Amino acid sequence: MENIIKDIDLIAPEEAQACDYKTTQDENTGKSKKLYIESYGCQMNFSDSEIVASIMKENGFDTTSDVEKADVIFLNTCSIREKAEQTVRNRLSHFNALKRQKPEMTIGVLGCMAERLKDKLLEEEKIVDVVVGPDAYRDLPNLVAAAEDGEKGINTFLSREETYADISPVRLNSNGVTAFISIMRGCDNMCSFCVVPFTRGRERSRDPHSIVKEAQELFAAGYREVTLLGQNVDSYKWSPEENNKARLNKKEDEVSTVVNFAHLLEMVAQVSPLLRVRFSTSHPKDITDEVLHTMKRYDNICKYIHLPVQSGNSRILELMNRTYDREWYLDRVRAIREILGEECGISSDMIAGFCTETEEEHRDTLSLMDIVQYDFSYMFFYSERPGTLAAKKFVDDIPLDVKKRRLAEIIEKQTALSLQRNKLDAGKVQEILIEGTSKRSEAQLKGRNSANKVVIIPAGKHKKGDYVRVKITDCSAATLFGEVVS
Numbered sequence: 001m002e003n004i005i006k007d008i009d010l011i012a013p014e015e016a017q018a019c020d021y022k023t024t025q026d027e028n029t030g031k032s033k034k035l036y037i038e039s040y041g042c043q044m045n046f047s048d049s050e051i052v053a054s055i056m057k058e059n060g061f062d063t064t065s066d067v068e069k070a071d072v073i074f075l076n077t078c079s080i081r082e083k084a085e086q087t088v089r090n091r092l093s094h095f096n097a098l099k100r101q102k103p104e105m106t107i108g109v110l111g112c113m114a115e116r117l118k119d120k121l122l123e124e125e126k127i128v129d130v131v132v133g134p135d136a137y138r139d140l141p142n143l144v145a146a147a148e149d150g151e152k153g154i155n156t157f158l159s160r161e162e163t164y165a166d167i168s169p170v171r172l173n174s175n176g177v178t179a180f181i182s183i184m185r186g187c188d189n190m191c192s193f194c195v196v197p198f199t200r201g202r203e204r205s206r207d208p209h210s211i212v213k214e215a216q217e218l219f220a221a222g223y224r225e226v227t228l229l230g231q232n233v234d235s236y237k238w239s240p241e242e243n244n245k246a247r248l249n250k251k252e253d254e255v256s257t258v259v260n261f262a263h264l265l266e267m268v269a270q271v272s273p274l275l276r277v278r279f280s281t282s283h284p285k286d287i288t289d290e291v292l293h294t295m296k297r298y299d300n301i302c303k304y305i306h307l308p309v310q311s312g313n314s315r316i317l318e319l320m321n322r323t324y325d326r327e328w329y330l331d332r333v334r335a336i337r338e339i340l341g342e343e344c345g346i347s348s349d350m351i352a353g354f355c356t357e358t359e360e361e362h363r364d365t366l367s368l369m370d371i372v373q374y375d376f377s378y379m380f381f382y383s384e385r386p387g388t389l390a391a392k393k394f395v396d397d398i399p400l401d402v403k404k405r406r407l408a409e410i411i412e413k414q415t416a417l418s419l420q421r422n423k424l425d426a427g428k429v430q431e432i433l434i435e436g437t438s439k440r441s442e443a444q445l446k447g448r449n450s451a452n453k454v455v456i457i458p459a460g461k462h463k464k465g466d467y468v469r470v471k472i473t474d475c476s477a478a479t480l481f482g483e484v485v486s
């Protein structure tokens, strides 16, 4: 499996290594104080850290990559699996020594763990000064100021309206070519294994005009690819009536009907044919043919869909409360192949060893993988999360060694499928967008094709942000290699 955090590709959390996170870069705009943020979890969280940096910048903070220079340290945390939370706990004890040397430093825990644990975090982790949930970031400057005066603070209020639509994110760790745009927040699905509805609150969609404006600004600043983010992008829905009435008067002429995800995709695709558009995550119950047809109409909408299945067995899917079954899922894959063809990339998330899963049901996941032929997957074993429906209703009864063995079988299957799918690209000519130099060598550039596969080419005279036509010459399970064609 590729290192999912260093190449943040999808809404796909930690897992690969014990210490996967992103930190802030050095920024020097003359502000008096320094902020260091470490971000864990999914793309939404990374995108949120950019909003946090923007709010803090307005209040006198430049970001730093050096934790020792920081006046404020934020950990933007993830609760999706137990291991994700444990990683953060370990980091907090690591910061203990630093705080002893520099007691005036403020330490904040943000994000999903803050929301899940609330004041328990202040009790359990003595070095923490502020605890702030995902919908309360506008309150950060106040809470940090109070902490500087020695007062601990917490705000885990979950909002039904907050989308941070008016905040222009500070692009952290940016390659200057690709950027995330959050289009919605929260999740109204109740997958029984999942903590996100509890940590992120109700689903709400962001004003489409602010999304298009952000895409236009990114394009004007030289960006060539945006990824529209949401836990379930296909249920994006914005109407002037349902949303902020105050904005209705201003926007009435512009948007009088409901904007769904297919419309939004089209609006963003029209910003420029040179701006690639991606999105994540699609829920199998909601992805429509209208979205697939919109993807087909625009060359700049990338032909790649992250469509997490979780399990290939209908009984387990029902226990997971995913609200689709194996047949429904396979029908959606058939629609993708019919409308967008064999070349459209499809990836998935898989959970091994969910409550009561039998060997036969596990094999249904393997057989579904064979049918779909995923390009890649993010694969996990089930980790019970307190408060979720599964934790309340079912027994986490699959022994850890069985979960791990099933996961290993899923990973082995995916590695073989990835190689098989990549081999199909050999000899083809594809357009890639250059994102920078390859990790291995300065003499090579790294780009991505429409299907979201990493393609390595000799550097030549190309630079990041260029679209280059390449012929695929070789591949591994994780990477394609190509040469430039004129």
Ligand code: SAH
Binding pocket: 011, 012, 013, 080, 081, 193, 194, 195, 196, 230, 231, 232, 281, 282, 283, 308, 310, 349, 350, 351, 380, 381, 382, 383, 384, 385
């Ligand atoms: N909104 C996305 C998923 C977000 S969480 C969707 O519906 O597809 C990312 C992935 O983490 C999930 O797809 C799932 O595979 C995994 N995951 C979530 N909760 C988990 C748990 N309790 N144990 C193991 N994996 C989990």
Ligand code: SF4
Binding pocket: 187, 188, 189, 190, 191, 194, 195, 196, 197, 231, 232, 283
């Ligand atoms: Fe979790 Fe399901 Fe919502 Fe995805 S759709 S965030 S898995 S509850």
Ligand code: F3S
Binding pocket: 013, 040, 041, 042, 043, 044, 045, 077, 078, 079, 080, 111, 112, 195, 196, 199, 200
């Ligand atoms: Fe994302 Fe983790 Fe929260 S996956 S939404 S940061 S629980």
